[in-house]
Amino acid sequence: MVKSIEEINRRIEKGEAVVYSAEELKGLLREGEDVSPSTVDVVTTATCGIMSGTVAALTVPVAEKGVFRKAESFWFNGVPAHPGPCPNESLGIVDVLLYGTSYANMEYGGGHVLRDLVEGKEIEVRVEADGNIFENHVTLEDLVYSKLLTTRGAFKNYVAFVNGEPDPVKTIFSVTGLKGPYKEVSVSGCGEVNPVENDPLLSTIGVGTRILLNGGRGYVIGQGTRSTPEKPNLSVYGDLRDMESKYMGGFKTSKTPECITSVAVPIPVTETTMPYLRVSDDDIELPIAEIHNRIPFASGTYGDVWRDKDHEVRYVFEKCIDCKVCDVETLCPTNAFTTKRGIDKMRCYNCGACVTICPGGAFVGSCGTMEIEGTDVPITLRQSNRSRANQLAKRLQKMIQNGTFLLGKKMDEI
Numbered sequence: 001m002v003k004s005i006e007e008i009n010r011r012i013e014k015g016e017a018v019v020y021s022a023e024e025l026k027g028l029l030r031e032g033e034d035v036s037p038s039t040v041d042v043v044t045t046a047t048c049g050i051m052s053g054t055v056a057a058l059t060v061p062v063a064e065k066g067v068f069r070k071a072e073s074f075w076f077n078g079v080p081a082h083p084g085p086c087p088n089e090s091l092g093i094v095d096v097l098l099y100g101t102s103y104a105n106m107e108y109g110g111g112h113v114l115r116d117l118v119e120g121k122e123i124e125v126r127v128e129a130d131g132n133i134f135e136n137h138v139t140l141e142d143l144v145y146s147k148l149l150t151t152r153g154a155f156k157n158y159v160a161f162v163n164g165e166p167d168p169v170k171t172i173f174s175v176t177g178l179k180g181p182y183k184e185v186s187v188s189g190c191g192e193v194n195p196v197e198n199d200p201l202l203s204t205i206g207v208g209t210r211i212l213l214n215g216g217r218g219y220v221i222g223q224g225t226r227s228t229p230e231k232p233n234l235s236v237y238g239d240l241r242d243m244e245s246k247y248m249g250g251f252k253t254s255k256t257p258e259c260i261t262s263v264a265v266p267i268p269v270t271e272t273t274m275p276y277l278r279v280s281d282d283d284i285e286l287p288i289a290e291i292h293n294r295i296p297f298a299s300g301t302y303g304d305v306w307r308d309k310d311h312e313v314r315y316v317f318e319k320c321i322d323c324k325v326c327d328v329e330t331l332c333p334t335n336a337f338t339t340k341r342g343i344d345k346m347r348c349y350n351c352g353a354c355v356t357i358c359p360g361g362a363f364v365g366s367c368g369t370m371e372i373e374g375t376d377v378p379i380t381l382r383q384s385n386r387s388r389a390n391q392l393a394k395r396l397q398k399m400i401q402n403g404t405f406l407l408g409k410k411m412d413e414i
């Protein structure tokens with residue numbers, strides 16, 4: 001049976017569409033349920049991860065018209081941005097590109113600025129122009145234009161990293177420095193719920209496909225940079241004003257701050273897509289590479305990362321031994337933890353770093369192991385948040401069920 005997007009949309013409008021989140025679908029398939037295009041219309045998939053290719057295009061009021069001629073340098077809360085590409089001459093407002101990976105210091109970068117904006121916080125902007133400095137304070141409301149896009153994101157799958165040498169390596173794939181030789185593994189990727197993993201041929205994902213980006217409405221622009229048929233990724237965009245802060249933000253690492261971004265994509269269930277929607281964590285290979293040369297030399301699966309593991313990390317207050325300095329407070333990549341308030345669930349990325357860092361064993365979360373040359377090596381950092389991805393897929397599922405989100409027909413292949 002060939003079901004068209006128009007037919008599915010008619011069913012959505014009538015409130016008759018059967019919609020599963022990817023998490024639900026995989027659960028049903030594991031239980032041996034019969035799922036087919038005749039019983040399901042749409043599956044909502046999602047990923048939440050470190051997406052270094054995130055950039056915002058913003059139009060920022062700085063001064064009255066004619067006060068300065070041309071912005072040469074620009075900072076948001078000390079994070080450098082890039083004025084232009086249009087000349088911005090004598091307007092007092094400046095078009096500027098802010099990279100998610102730019103940073104003011106090791107604690108604060110572009111990803112943090114973007115989340116602060118979405119949370120409605122006031123941001124200090126500084127402009128160097130005509131040899132002078134101009135300052136203003138703005139909120140998201142003040143920005144005339146505020147679009148977010150990814151040059152590459154929602155990767156189908158990724159590579160896990162280990163350090164084969166004795167000295168720790170400061171890298172974006174570790175919070176404290178990746179310890180070796182082969183002491184720990186750092187992983188990325190949401191496995192079986194990832195959008196591209198569920199439609200790897202991109203038969204339903206293309207230019208113009210409607211999505212959720214960080215919880216707000218967005219679109220697929222095309223494929224991302226360095227996308228290949230074997231490892232496709234997407235370029236997407238949306239408006240910052242629609243977004244929810246819990247799906248985005250900055251992420252501190254042992255090298256430089258990174259940027260968290262989340263993408264949800266509805267996959268129409270057809271005879272073409274159904275075989276791929278059956279993919280499970282255990283089917284998806286996760287190559288393991290040495291951090292120095294990035295060449296894979298071993299492999300496991302996403303089952304090692306997510307299957308029967310704790311997707312959320314918990315804090316057990318009674319186990320805290322009250323260290324003189326709480327390393328988790330300092331090192332938590334999203335500043336989600338304080339000994340006073342515990343874990344802020346809206347900030348926590350469920351990365352698992354605290355489970356290893358805390359000497360008191362006050363954090364509970366089984367993150368699994370990967371086998372390397374006969375030894376089970378612990379996964380100590382998850383740079384993707386499966387729990388949040390599932391939340392975003394659920395959000396999209398609800399929007400489709402209540403008729404506020406219709407599927408978009410792709411305008412072109414990517």
Ligand code: SF4
Pocket residue numbers: 319320321322323324325326327328329339357358359360361362
């Ligand atoms: S590191 Fe762990 S045990 Fe030490 S103060 Fe922090 S939460 Fe408590």
Ligand code: SF4
Pocket residue numbers: 313331332333334335336337343347348349350351352353354355363
């Ligand atoms: S899992 Fe622990 S270290 Fe990671 S974000 Fe949550 S509280 Fe911070």
